[in-house]
Amino acid sequence: MSIVDDSVVSTQQKVEEDAEATMVINYTQNSEEKETVVDVIFNDQKSSELANDEFRDNSKIPNLSYLQIFILFLDFGIHAWGGPVAQIALFKDRFVEKAEWITISRFNRVFGVYQILPGPEATEFAMYFGQLAGGRFGGLLGGLGFILPGFLLILLFSYIYEIVGFENDYFNASFRALQPIVAAFVLRAVHKIAEHSFISNRTNKFNYWLFGMAILSSILTALNLNMLITMGVCGIAFMFIDRKLYLIGILVFLLEFVGFGLYIGFNHGIPSPNSLGIGIAKQDELDSGHVFGLGLLTGSISFGGAYTTIPFLKAEAVVIGGWMTPATFLDAIAIGNILPAPLVMFSCFIGFQAGLKADGGGTGWGFLYAFLITVGVFTPCFLFTIIGHPYLEKLCRNKFMAAFFDGIVGSVVGLIAPTAFDLLRSSIITTGAISVVDENQRNLIALQRGAIAAVLYILTLGALYSIKHKMLAILLIISGAIAGQFLFIDR
Template sequence: MSLPNLFWFVFYNFGLFAWGGPVAQIALIKDRLVIQDKWITLARFQRVFSVYQILPGPEAAELCMFFGCLSAGRLGGIVAGIAFMLPGFVLMLLTSYVYSLAGLENKYFNASFRALQPIVAAMILKATHKIADHSVINHSTKKMDTFLIIAALCTAINGALHINIFISLAFYGIFYMFITRRLFIPAAILFILQYVGFALYVVYRGFPSPVSLALGIAPTPTLAHLFILGLVAGSLSFGGAYTAIPFIQVEAVLKGGWLSQSVFIDCIAIGNVLPAPLVIFATFVGFQGGLVDGGLGNVFAGAVVITLGMWFPCFLFTIVGHSLLEKLVRNKLLASFFDGLCGSVIGVIAIIAAQILKNSVEGSPRKEELVGSVNAALGRISHTGSAAVLYLLALGVLYKFTNKYTPLLLLACGAVAGQFIFV
């Protein structure tokens, strides 16, 4: 295909119809290009997909870039990637603008998003379970690996202890490298040393604060900071956007303080609705960051630069070339490191799922609830109870119905329900 034809082909067939999350997006690409058009064999598709499952970034976008490379070389890969992400990016940009106009003071708008927040928390918990299904499986035995489960559980504990997520990810990557090479004594020593080191830190520096989880790379939402925030988050997105979510939450909400928790949960809800990989939520974060300094140009620039940073690793992998990536992934030492890291990622996502659950059920107090009257307190309790019920109902629906459009319908119903519950 020529580059313009390739752009339109990906844009029209995949970009506009990227609904229903990564499973639906990948199935759409596979059905059209492998089953119907037979660009490559099914066996080769499985090998290609296995590579992108290990690497950071949305697999559907990387698959589009791979097929773009087959059609028109590396430039074709970049064109295909842009065509796939463009519809979701434009829609998120428009949605961010509408949200900034109506979402902060409008009680009806806020009521819908108040109902969506516990539903999003349920979706993240379900995603944690789903990602864990393949992240704790030993590729050789095809059975659950005890050491990968330990990596996930201990990473969650480390998160509760406010140990930086980068330390846990790197540590359990190395830990599992030792395990796969049957170096159990060095692995045990390394495991013990992490908590000895933590105990010494507590003795001499005190218990770490929640902001110790952050690197502090975006203390203010300048364009440079937003680009770096997106770049690091995109490089960390093993298992999809759910790994990038805790990192951006820690940097923007906890450390930077320029984004509120409730607005952050709202952006994840919007990202789940649009036809795009969930990493598109970063566009919303950049837009909100631009609002801090004001100015329409700065707002849109913030949305653009963080999106470029988030997607840059995907495009870099395309430029590097699939054959080299496949060699790296098949390297046994690197493969075991990635396996340990992916197991650790489950713990990172579990921690953010618990935090978002807490914040989504409690919600942010409204002005009238800050007065302190008995009626205000009762209203607060009522709203918290309603949010908890929504969370449980959403969780039940997600586990009962596995159709790709279930999350979309759930969010739509939640938005309507919010008008009756929270107005």
């Protein structure tokens, strides 16, 4: 992008430059590739044109001390209720619309980069704005301040969850009602992510190939193919498809199917559910290294936001490691939704549960492992952002790399969708918490509670699609916890 200065030039020069810029802009708008954008700004143009210049900020960024930066984003973290959408809206309202640190178009460009790269976007925005005010160390402090309140609160809830437990009927009843509500959150998230995941970076239009990759990913996930393989294949294939090299892209998919067929042939059947992960969550070697490693890999593959981490963490912590039951995993997501924290912070709860399951473990190990997995999860996004946003932006604007990220993000929808339905099944079919000896009566109560859970699921979906409010998620969680006292308590 070239920008003409506001320096004084002769009338003849301005006429010539204006005509030349108009020709370049017209060419850019008519070009299918849209590889170059030229904005020409003269000192007599309207201020609205300045706002559209996505590479110029408003020059109102304050020079804050490190302590001021930390306190500023600590305050953001305390008020970060309502999930990632509400958190990003909070940054936009205070830093873009009110304080005018950067322009709206610049904000949208930054948001586009963070949607493509792995990591929670709200935390990345905290680090980005922290860097603007105080350099890289300011970015580090901004991120730490933003996530600290949520981290401490989830630690507290993890401890309360352990000391109260499912032996308490009232505690169990609230979480029993929350499980179908959380399952509805995940399904709604699949739709939200799909709204931008099927848009090509190059054309900014709906791409049927990306939609097909999501369908393919769903099928392969249902067949227990490792999600990292699926993401990589979709990313590589779309690099060629986006350049209209369709035969090479299709060949990449065919090679995947051939490899999958050979695996089935030599292993005499469909892979087990353990194949969805890679086995970091060891059941017999549950130590600090494996817990930190699980967090690190989780943060590295969280393309499209925190919901991408759900199928991977479920495969590792529930299926492979056996650190918790599917019902407890749903409770972890519920706790992550109700607190002012990035949703991916629910991994802290998982680390706490790992500490309780470790040989010789206990509450102390729970706190340690919760800390380690959280550090692992957030390390990639801290590194990506603090290394320098301009470099990341150049990477994402590279034609091949942008297509690679598009393919990965498109496949993410297909990875989450089967997990959403699996969580629904887990929330409806539950008999473990029913303390009734008679088997027939026990099955009848389970059937009744499953029907109630299904109704809660449908009502939650209806609310999520019909009500637009930044605090809706919290209101639904609180309402569900209260409703559980009336719906799932045997009186």
